Amino acid sequence: MAKKLKVTQVKSLANRPHSQRLTVAGLGLRGLHQSVVVDNTPSFRGMIKKVIHLVHVEETDG
Numbered sequence: 760m761a762k763k764l765k766v767t768q769v770k771s772l773a774n775r776p777h778s779q780r781l782t783v784a785g786l787g788l789r790g791l792h793q794s795v796v797v798d799n800t801p802s803f804r805g806m807i808k809k810v811i812h813l814v815h816v817e818e819t820d821g
Contacts, residue, residue, distance in 0.1 A: 763819050764803065767794040770813040782809050 768788045772780050786806055787795040796819060797803045807816055 761821060762799045763796050763821055764799050764807070765794055765796050765817045765819045766807060767792065767815045767817075768813060769815045772813070775813070779810050779813070782806050783813065786810075786814075788814070 766786055766788065768783060768791055771791060772783060786797060786803070799818070807814065
């Protein structure tokens with residue numbers, strides 16, 4: 760079974776650039792301490808890399 764990534768927002772978007780706000784929204788996160796499970800694909804990994812200082816990432820099984 761394919762691995763997935765559990766992404767949790769741990770820092771606020773206050774005073775962050777607009778592109779980072781859009782990236783967090785693109786991941787499906789809407790607020791602090793919310794988690795989403797996304798596919799482990801190059802596109803999602805690139806989005807996570809852009810906002811890694813705002814989120815916590817764990818690898819999960821499907």
